[in-house]
Amino acid sequence: MATAIAEIDIGVNLIDNYLYLMDSPVAQDPDGRFLVVQNPAVLQSGSGQASELLTVDGDGQLVHYIPDTQSNSG
Amino acid sequence: MVPDCTPPDYGQRDSATSSTIIRLAGYYDQGGILNLLAYFPTSQGDEPSCATWMQRATDGTWSNATAILSNNVKNALACTYQTDVYVDGNGRGYFYGVSALIGDGGFFIATYDAGADKIDLIYSYDLDDFPPSPGLSEQAAFRMAAGSGGNDVTILWVDMPQGSSNTEIYFQGATITLGHLNTTFAWSNGKTLDPQVLKPGLGVFGVSDLIALPGNYGADAIILRDAAEVLYFVSGYNTASPAITPLTGGAEQPAGAVAATVGQDSNGVLTVFAIETGTTNLWYLQQQQAGGSFGTWVNLAGTLTTIASPATMAFGPELFAVDLSCDIYHQARTLADQVWVTRKVAEPAPSSPDNDQPQNIAGYNMEITALDDTGAPIPQAIVYVAADHPATIVVNCLSYHADTNTLVPVETDPNGQATVTYQAVDLKPPLFTMSSNADGSGVTRWCQSDVVQTDNPPPTPPATSVSAQLTGATTETLTSNGLIDPSYSDPSQAVQAINAAGPWMNPNAAAAGAVDTSRTTVPHWSLDFTAPEGPRFRILSDAEAEVMRENALGSSGLLGDACHFFKNAWHELQSFSASLVGDVLTVMLNGEKWTIQTLKQAGDALETVFTRIMQGLKDLHQLLKDVLDWLKMLFEWSDILNTHNVLREATNSMDRDIAMVFQNYALYPHMSVFENMAYGLRISGRPKADIAERVRAAARMLQPEDYLDRRPRQLSGGQRQRVAMGRAIVRKPAVFLSDEPLSNLDAKLRVQMRLEIKGLQHALGVTALYVTHDQVEAMTLADRMAVMNDGRAEQVGAPLEVYARPATMFVAGFIGSPPMNFLAPSDLTGAAAPALLAALPPGTAAIGIRPEHLEPVPADRAVLSGNARYTEALGAETLIHLARPEGETLTVRIAGIPEGIAPDARLHLAAAPATIRAFDREGRAIVAA
Secondary structure (H helix, E strand, C coil): CCCCCCEEEEEEEEHHHEECCCCCCCCCCCCCCCEEEECHHHHHHCCCCCEEEEEECCCCCEEEEEECCCCCCC | CCCCCCHHHCCCCCCCCCCCCCEEEEEECCCCCEEEEEEEEECCEEEEEEEEEEEECCCCCEEECHHHCCHHHHHHHCCEEEEEEEEECCCCEEEEEEECCCCCCEEEEEEEECCCCEEEEEEEEEHHHCCCCCCCCCCCEEEEEECCCCCCEEEEEEECCCCCCCCEEEEEEEEEECCCCCCEEEECHHHCCCCECCCCCCCCCCHHHEEECCECCCCCEEEEECCCCCEEEEECCCCCCCEEEECCCCCCCCCCEEEEEEEEECCCCEEEEEEECCCCCEEEEEECCCCCCECCCEEEECCEEEEECCCEECCCCEEEEEECCCCEEEEEECCCCCCEEEEEEECCCCCCCCCCCCCCEEEEEEEEEEECCCCCECCCCEEEEECCCCEEEEECCEEEEECCCCCEEEECCCCCEEEEEEEEECCCCCCCEEECCCCCCCCCCCEECCCCEECCCCCCCCCCCHHHHHCCCCHHHHHHCCCECCCCCCCHHHHHHHHHCCCCCCCCHHHHCCCCCCCCCCCCEEEECCCCCCCEEEECCHHHHHHHHHHHHCCCCHHHHHHHHHHHHHHHCCCEEEEEECCEEEEEECCEEEEECCHHHHHHHHHHHHHHHHHCHHHHHHHHHHHHHHHHHHHHHHHHHHHCHHHHHHHCCHHHCEEEECCCCCCCCCCCHHHHHHHHHHHCCCCHHHHHHHHHHHHHHHCCHHHCCCCHHHCCHHHHHHHHHHHHHHCCCCEEEEECCCCCCCHHHHHHHHHHHHHHHHHHCCEEEEECCCHHHHHHHCCCEEEEECCEEEEEECHHHHHHCCCEHHHHHHCCCCCCEEECHHHCCCCCHHHHHHHCCCCCCEEEECHHHCEECCHHHCCEEEEEEEEEECCCEEEEEEECCCCCEEEEEEECCCCCCCCCCEEEEECCHHHCEEECCCCEECCCC
């Protein structure tokens, strides 16, 4: 392809504001292991998403989903 | 039985069993430390279990804090049957549950003392001697909830006494006195309630059936789920007569709840989420106001297995959910706009090395579009991507384990787009760099965007109306409002620019005299509404302005893109909407948001769009014609499909190797002749070279070679039909199906194409089924024909066989032009009629004579006579139409141009007996024995 690229548009989508700390996302039947916690400091500041998720992945390992504070629109 | 899980082993996984975490309990304390208890199975099975206490510090590091637990706390926390956490209205957390290592099994409460950096056991008691209700079984389920009436907390427990079939529910208030290392717990004796059965027949409860409300709810209430999975709201449980109300509301409601969760928004309103029994749909139910009654259930659909919601839903109802595909979603509804926003948090991905601690792997999706100088997308362009620290880069399903700044080539698709997935270590996104050259040089640019799935994405108006901010604007007010970038050297230009935009932007400017209307020299500037600190003003260079304008409008223009959509992918257009809120114009096209972010851009955009509309009227006119072509084609298809089931089968069966040609050609209006002819081959995955060869071979045969690059609308009818036939030919099918392919052509072209089709069919040697109402086509093209009437074949045979010996009067009248003459035997009154009548087979009700079989004869040899009404001299033959007594006509075909037949001349006619067909009363031919 000889055409010169004048412009490259790139959109980076951090998987939807949540960093995901992966193995596989969640174990089968995660009841009792699907825990939402909230950081009161974030909650009281009203500055952003305070809810985080702790659960186990398909290998039974602990995974922690937290809001991505570095992601921003612009 | 006390399980094999002794304190020295505490915190260690039982190597003899699975290392899987079976239960989690945790909370953030006021210091921002996440305290987490993770439970693992023992050798006795999943329950009871052993626990690890983990802490996540404010810097994000995790540590195993088990070692600092005292032995009695270890005893309490380990080997538990049930553990949960209660967070009170002040954010203080309490672990509680039933542990096998407290007596023969006992209830405990523990809380983390951040000052002492330890967990303090504030209550534990053997269930056998449990003070409020001694003699509890090990199956007793506990829940801590908010206190009321002077109590700090309420302890709820359910148990079924021996010999009873009813589960009893107990509520007991308590006070907790906080202190450093000596936090104390005390039952509130004065507020003890008698054990009671709230409602007979509720069945046996488990701990998951006691759904506590958030710790700051402020009223004694809880949600219960009975054995039938019906939800109840219990309120006033610290009073003498608690109220229990089934959570039903609205015409539709879940049949039952296999799981439920509850949270409280910033208005104090409770929201209950439930997964419906059987359907696994997600439902939610809200209080109509804080502390008030509940409204109606709403079905959010979905197929979920697990849900959990935060206690405090700061921005509106919110929950996390797992669907049947093990994808995790975060779903929330905005308070103000009441729009549900669903984000996929995670989906299955390759596993990482086994590690006890969380894997700090972050995943990113990146969408790339490569454009040339004109703004057109570049298919199959190569773009090089890199990251500033090691990452796994997935491109086109191939994984690259790239070191720092390793360039990975990415090829764009036919739309000039590509998707790249990054997985990188550390909780920070890698810094992406892009280039168009392998050495890293070339024009590069990148931006970030957060894309979320939204059911009904709301426009985001600026926090403060820009118009309001501009009213009476001065340099000082604009600066103080944060509207002018402080780094800009000449803020007064902002005022000039705003004033330049005219009264639409600042209706009060001129009247207020706040700006100098004579200085309007700033050509390009922007107001950026996306900056987190609010709208910001900035002067743009000409180049920047052009880039921003193109970004706002789309490089090929909004209208151009719309035309592109309609012309090339109109069937893919699923949604289109536009909104103008405040000063922000937002357009949604198939869910893709186009935001015109600045007032200047909006003005430019509108002007450009209107200009393009004017310029594009011709295109729009053609666009409408294309759409009409499509509709006509669809109607044609519909007609075909409804009329001929056999064709419907064929169109559903590419693998049956059948090609079709239609009356209305059914060409794709947006494709060239070549593309139309190549389409079938392309979707069947033929190699490009093979497609080109076949198309050109067919084009040579059908002579559309000179117009392969044209669109169908640029062709005549005959040319279009040739293309349609070419499209069928290139596939080299086993069978051709043609539905009146020549009916739309004029007579001359029809004759020409008829001959071409005949020659083509013989040349190809392919079986063809040809539907026509034109008997000449049928006679000349067919090897065998079937004459259809009312959906059934009246006769099947070779064309001349059918012509000469029609099986029915319908066939006899249909085949042949002019048609066969039908007469009753009594119509034969000529001198020679008696002999002819005597030769007719018995049962003859009607006779048929072809026009060419009647010949003028002298009166004494005639079987019938009549007066010539009019004649049609065709050159090679003449048709004479005779008037019949009943007003009908009798047609005679005579070779050449006969002489001496004047108008109203009396003609006497005869026919050879062998040419006369006899029919019975049902119209069936009588075959002579």
